[in-house]
Each structure stands twice: as C-alpha cells, then as structure tokens.
Amino acid sequence: MSSTSAGLLQVGFLIAALAVAHRPFGDYMARVxxxxxxxxxxxxxxxxxxxxxxxxxxxxxxxxxxxxxxxxxxxxxxxxxxxxxxxxxxxxxxxxxxxxxxxxxxxxxxxxxxxxxxxxxxxxxxxxxxxxxxxxxxxxxxxxxxxxxxxxxxxxxxxxxxxxxxxxxxxxxxxxxxxxxxxxxxxxxxxxxxxxxxxxxxxxxxxxxxxxxxxxxxxxxxxxxxxxxxxxxxxxxxxxxxxxxxxxxxxxxxxxxxxxxxxxxxxxxxxxxxxxxxxxxxxLWTAMLGVIWAAEASGLRPLEGKELRFGVPSSALFANTTTATSTGAVNSAHDSFTGLGGGGLLLNMLFGEMTPGGVGTGLYGILVMAVIALFLAGLMVGRTPEYLGKKLGRREVTAAAVSTLAMPAALLIGAGVAAVLPSTRAALDDPGAHGLSEVLYAYASASNNNGSAFAGITVTNDWFQSSLGVCMALGRFVPIVAVLCLAGSLAAQRKAPGTAGTLPTTGPLFATLLGGAIVLVAALTFVPALALGPLAEALL
Incomplete structure (x- = not known):
C-alpha cells in the first residue's frame, strides 16, 4: 500500500471514529x-x-x-x-x-x-x-x-x-x-x-x-x-x-x-x-490538510524533520490538527516544513483556531465569528442582524469585535517589536524570509494559546520569555472577558421569533457566509505579514 493510500485510510478511519463519538459524547456534555x-x-x-x-x-x-x-x-x-x-x-x-x-x-x-x-x-x-x-x-x-x-x-x-x-x-x-x-x-x-x-x-x-x-x-x-x-x-x-x-x-x-x-x-x-x-x-480543516499534505509531498523536503514511522501523511495530519486546534503538540519539526506547508500551519492559527479550535475556545470562537458574519450580512441588506432569536446590536458586535481583534493586536505588535530588536536577529538561524516566519509563528502560537514553534529560533532571553508570556495572557483573557460580556448581553434580551427577513442560520448560505468571514478576517489582517514571510519563502 502506498503512503498516500495509507494516509487516506487513516483520515477516513479518524472521521468515522469522530462521527461515532460525536452524538453520544456531545449529548453527554450537554447533560453535564x-x-x-x-x-x-x-x-x-x-x-x-x-x-x-x-x-x-x-x-x-x-x-x-x-x-x-x-x-x-x-x-x-x-x-x-x-x-x-x-x-x-x-x-x-x-x-x-x-x-x-x-x-x-x-x-x-x-x-x-x-x-x-x-x-x-x-x-x-x-x-x-x-x-x-x-x-x-x-x-x-x-x-x-x-x-x-x-x-x-x-x-x-x-x-x-x-x-x-x-x-x-x-x-x-x-x-x-x-x-x-x-x-x-x-x-x-x-x-x-x-x-x-x-x-x-x-x-x-x-x-x-x-x-x-x-x-x-x-x-x-x-x-x-x-x-x-x-x-x-x-x-x-x-x-x-x-x-x-x-x-x-x-x-x-x-x-x-x-x-x-x-x-x-x-x-x-x-x-x-x-x-x-x-x-x-x-x-476548512480538510482544505488546509490538503494544502499542507500536498506541499510536504511535493518532493522539496519530503522527510526532513519527520519521523520515518509516520512519514508525510501522518505528519501532515498531526500538524494540521494541532495547529487548527490550540494544541501545539508536534510529531514532526514544523520548522522543516516547506514554505507553503509551514505557511499552512501558521494560517491555521491565524484563522483564530476555530477549525475546530481548542477545548471550549473553538466553539466560542466560531460563535463570535458568527456574530461578525451576521453583522456584515445585516449591513448588506440594511437589517439589524439576529442569531438564534437574539438581536445583535452595538453592545454585542463591540464585544465580538474586541474578542476577534485581541489576538491579531497581540501578535502583530509583539512580532513587530521583536523583528526590529538586535537580540531577535541573534536568536535566529535564518535572518531572511524564513527567520521572519519563525518570529511570526512564535507570536501567533503564543497569542492563539497554541504552543507549537519553529525550531530555528531561540526564545530563552528575557525579552522573549516576557513578551511571549504577555501575548499568551492577552490572547487568552481579553477574548474570555469579551465573550462573557457578549453572553451577559444576550441573556438579558427577550428571545424574538424569526420573521421573513431573518437570515436562516441552518443552511448552506449561512455556512458559506461564516466560512468566508473566517477567511476574510484572517486575510485582511495578516496577508502583508504572510507575504513577507511564508509566501516569500515559498516563492524563493
């Protein structure tokens, strides 16, 4: 059996196991x-x-x-x-x-x-x-x-x-x-x-x-x-x-x-x-798995930094999953991935880690993004947006915006300051595009509460220990406070019945809107930084 066939078999087995567990375990947590x-x-x-x-x-x-x-x-x-x-x-x-x-x-x-x-x-x-x-x-x-x-x-x-x-x-x-x-x-x-x-x-x-x-x-x-x-x-x-x-x-x-x-x-x-x-x-998880797997199977660095007992398919599956959640565990060296493959891992975190995200954080992250998506839809049709019978007014959208912007602010400010410090250049193995990717990855990992890292950067000096710690705290607790504020505002409202003008949130239109909002927010926020790091590295 080829490695590709074995990898596809693993993915199929994984999805089947999750499908079996999804209903009973999800209902059990609801009862809890x-x-x-x-x-x-x-x-x-x-x-x-x-x-x-x-x-x-x-x-x-x-x-x-x-x-x-x-x-x-x-x-x-x-x-x-x-x-x-x-x-x-x-x-x-x-x-x-x-x-x-x-x-x-x-x-x-x-x-x-x-x-x-x-x-x-x-x-x-x-x-x-x-x-x-x-x-x-x-x-x-x-x-x-x-x-x-x-x-x-x-x-x-x-x-x-x-x-x-x-x-x-x-x-x-x-x-x-x-x-x-x-x-x-x-x-x-x-x-x-x-x-x-x-x-x-x-x-x-x-x-x-x-x-x-x-x-x-x-x-x-x-x-x-x-x-x-x-x-x-x-x-x-x-x-x-x-x-x-x-x-x-x-x-x-x-x-x-x-x-x-x-x-x-x-x-x-x-x-x-x-x-x-x-x-x-x-x-989004499947799309990013395809990108990362294809990049690593391209022949540029197929086994560099990967355990032979796993190979490309299992390494790509593990890396995609742990960066699409707030896990950070690794079974291969992310620093050894190709420019496009490493960029895919970074992009998973820049999506806000809601595909499917961490324990709890993935669910409240995508619900916050649903509020943003419905707000954008309301602007387009000139209606006050609603979700599950709750009006999404100024207070709700402000809380959602604060939750969404906390991570990019911590990441870009932290990485921007670090990129101009002489001590950062001394900590990098590669001062070029890949070095910038290492800095971006470190602050993305910290601000998203992921924990994985590119190995080519040494982060043991006082600046990195302190600044990354601050980014972890801001990336965790600012969204939590904003989410709880949003929850309090929603709970205080009376639940209103849907009308003919209410956007249905159980069909493909809303799914497309929500997925597009996740990608759009990440693209508008991070494309300039990605262009100078992973994209430039992939094109070299």
Whole structure:
C-alpha cells in the first residue's frame, strides 16, 4: 500500500471514529452542563471551596471567577517551579530560573503549553504532575466553562445570570476530562507509551529519560494542551510509539471540539445549528490538510524533520490538527516544513483556531465569528442582524469585535517589536524570509494559546520569555472577558421569533457566509505579514 493510500485510510478511519463519538459524547456534555444534581465528589469540592453550587452569577462575577482562578494558578505554578529543589522527585535539576518560570506558569494556565525549556533536564516529576498536569485539566475546563456560558446566553431570556463558574469548572474537570483522560491513558499504555516514576534508564552506558508519560500524554492531547513531557514531544517514541498511538492522539485532540458542536445544538434546541458550525470547521480543516499534505509531498523536503514511522501523511495530519486546534503538540519539526506547508500551519492559527479550535475556545470562537458574519450580512441588506432569536446590536458586535481583534493586536505588535530588536536577529538561524516566519509563528502560537514553534529560533532571553508570556495572557483573557460580556448581553434580551427577513442560520448560505468571514478576517489582517514571510519563502 502506498503512503498516500495509507494516509487516506487513516483520515477516513479518524472521521468515522469522530462521527461515532460525536452524538453520544456531545449529548453527554450537554447533560453535564444542564443537569441540576451534584455528585458526592463535587459537593465535597464545593464544601472545601465554600461555594454555593445552586447559586448563579452575573457575567461580571463569572469573569472575575475566571480571572481570579487563573491568577492564583499562575502564582502557585510559578512558586512551585522556583522551589523545585526542595520537592521530591526533583532529580537534582534545581529551581527553574525566574523568567522561564514566569513564561511556563502563564503558558500552562492559559492552555498554551509553550515550552522554552527542555523538560527532561529542567522539570522534575513533582512539578510535572502536581503543577503542569493539574493545569492541563483545569485550563481546559475553564475553556469549556466559558463556551457553555456563551451558549446559555443564547438560550436564556431576560436574565442577568449565566450559571456558576465554580460548578462549570468542577463538572468539566470531574465529569468530562478526568474519566476520558484516565481511559485514554490506559489505551496509550497498551500501545507502548511509557509510564514510570523513574528519571531515566541506562542503555549502553547512556541515560535515556523516562517519566509518567501516558497519564500526562492523555490530557495533553484531550485538553488541547500540547506540552510534552519529553523535549521531542509526540515525535518521541516514548510519547508516540507508532501509527496507532499517533491516530489515537489525533482523535483525542479533535474529540471535544468536534463533539461540542453537538452540545451546542442540543442546548439551543436545534441541532442543525451545530451541524452548520461543524460543517464550516470540517471544510476548512480538510482544505488546509490538503494544502499542507500536498506541499510536504511535493518532493522539496519530503522527510526532513519527520519521523520515518509516520512519514508525510501522518505528519501532515498531526500538524494540521494541532495547529487548527490550540494544541501545539508536534510529531514532526514544523520548522522543516516547506514554505507553503509551514505557511499552512501558521494560517491555521491565524484563522483564530476555530477549525475546530481548542477545548471550549473553538466553539466560542466560531460563535463570535458568527456574530461578525451576521453583522456584515445585516449591513448588506440594511437589517439589524439576529442569531438564534437574539438581536445583535452595538453592545454585542463591540464585544465580538474586541474578542476577534485581541489576538491579531497581540501578535502583530509583539512580532513587530521583536523583528526590529538586535537580540531577535541573534536568536535566529535564518535572518531572511524564513527567520521572519519563525518570529511570526512564535507570536501567533503564543497569542492563539497554541504552543507549537519553529525550531530555528531561540526564545530563552528575557525579552522573549516576557513578551511571549504577555501575548499568551492577552490572547487568552481579553477574548474570555469579551465573550462573557457578549453572553451577559444576550441573556438579558427577550428571545424574538424569526420573521421573513431573518437570515436562516441552518443552511448552506449561512455556512458559506461564516466560512468566508473566517477567511476574510484572517486575510485582511495578516496577508502583508504572510507575504513577507511564508509566501516569500515559498516563492524563493
């Protein structure tokens, strides 16, 4: 069987598996977030945290919960790294330097998992398990909570309440992420993924690093986190031994973002609404997979930077999926992709990572873009736009615009300043078009909370540690606050019945409008930068 045929078979198997899981898992998540009963474990958490689980919050209080919880997470994770030398299982690796500790703390709390360090020589098992893995769970649960709060904004009428952040956070962690991650870890162990508390094993006189990989690998991909326990990430045979583990990891990356479209349709009471979103996500994901796969199979650099056990098809599938979500895991060196292939990976992030996007972030990102698309349609026909019976006025469109523009502003300002600094030129292996692509990719990855990187740029100096950390925080929390503001405004409205002038949002016309808006916003914002970087490199 040719590599192309094998690759197409993998894609077909992946889509079939997602189709099977989409309905039951999506409906299960809808029940999780709409049910009123609390389990014993959840009640214990609420008692310790002094939370009334039956109370609900206004959007501002909900947002303060998100920001306060995340701030405490950054502080605790920073301190944990700075005192690593006194913790068990530190293996003599010492305390993490301040700049690196700040960058890493912000990175994992924002679900970015950007790593400016070598995990097997810098992080001990205690920091990995108690600090980083915990954030892999709760940062993903925060994204789920914000997405559900926005859906409630569309569903509810004439209320100022969006639910309870602490309840949504707890349910997302205990009912969704933890059981699926546990089962997935067992499956990954069966495929050969390593699970050990040892620091390493001796092989022919050399020490090969090992770790409790399987437990962290499962939530790394399920929560669209992406940070590897080992420096080579999912290109390392201990994290990703072969074809089956590779396909399982891609499936886990897509499972929640894809299934959330069913959750959305179920919660709003019209499942066709979710199918339209899924169709747009799937069309753009498929188109970009074709571009990246074709570019890498062109013969220019077919196996450079790729594991032979995966080859071009599986490398393209993995890379396309992790950049179309906010995952950042890699099974190949993105820096070694062709100009067009690497540009495709960058473009996936510049779409806003909503094709299908990260856990929670993909759903609320595409719903925000739906608001923008309907606003543009309303301008063309001279009508006030509506979505799911809610008017999209000045307040709603302003919140959507702020959410949409936060990432480009952080990315372009950060990359623009970095591009003129002498320290940046010293950190690049290539000062030309590819070097600019490396800078753009780094700030796109940080601002989109992705976490992957081109390998030809060294980001360990104070400027990169600080500026990338700031971009991660802005790219995460400005959209979250804007989305929750949008949700509060929608929930306060009375749901109005559709009229003859209402644009249907369950057919191909709206799907085309929404997909076009995603591409148009990215094109108008980023084409000049792309022309100087990936496009120039591809034409050289």
């Amino acid at each position: 977030y709409t049910g009123s009963a609390h389990s014993r474990a959840e009640r214990a958490v609420y008692k310790v945290a002094r939370v009334d689980p039956d109370s609900e919050q206004r959007w501002g209080t909900y947002a303060l919960g998100v920001l306060g919880f995340s701030f405490v997470g950054v502080v605790l994770l920073y301190v944990l790294q700075r005192v690593q030398s006194v913790l068990p299982w530190d293996f003599g690796r010492g305390n993490v330097p301040p700049g690196m500790a700040f960058n890493t703390a912000v990175s994992f709390v924002t679900n970015t998992n950007w790593q400016s360090y070598v995990p097997e020589t810098v992080m001990g098992h205690t920091v990995q398990v108690v600090g980083l893995t915990v954030q892999n769970f709760v940062s993903a649960a925060v994204g789920l909570a914000v997405a559900v709060a926005l859906v409630r904004g569309f569903v509810r009428s004439r209320t100022d309440r969006l639910g309870n952040f602490w309840v949504d956070l707890t349910r997302g962690t205990l009912r969704v992420l933890l059981p699926v991650a546990f089962a997935s870890a067992v499956v990954l162990i069966a495929t050969g993924v390593v699970m050990s508390l040892e620091s390493g094993v001796d092989v022919d006189g050399r020490t090969v690093a090992i770790a409790p990989v399987a437990s962290q690998e499962a939530i790394k991909v399920l929560g669209t986190n992406g940070g590897g326990v080992l420096n080579a990430n999912s290109a390392h045979p201990f994290e990703n031994p072969g074809a089956w583990s590779n396909l399982i990891e891609v499936f886990l990356v897509l499972l929640i973002p894809v299934s959330l479209t069913r959750t959305f349709g179920t919660m709003v009471g019209e499942r066709r609404q979710g199918y339209v979103l899924l169709g747009v996500m799937g069309a």
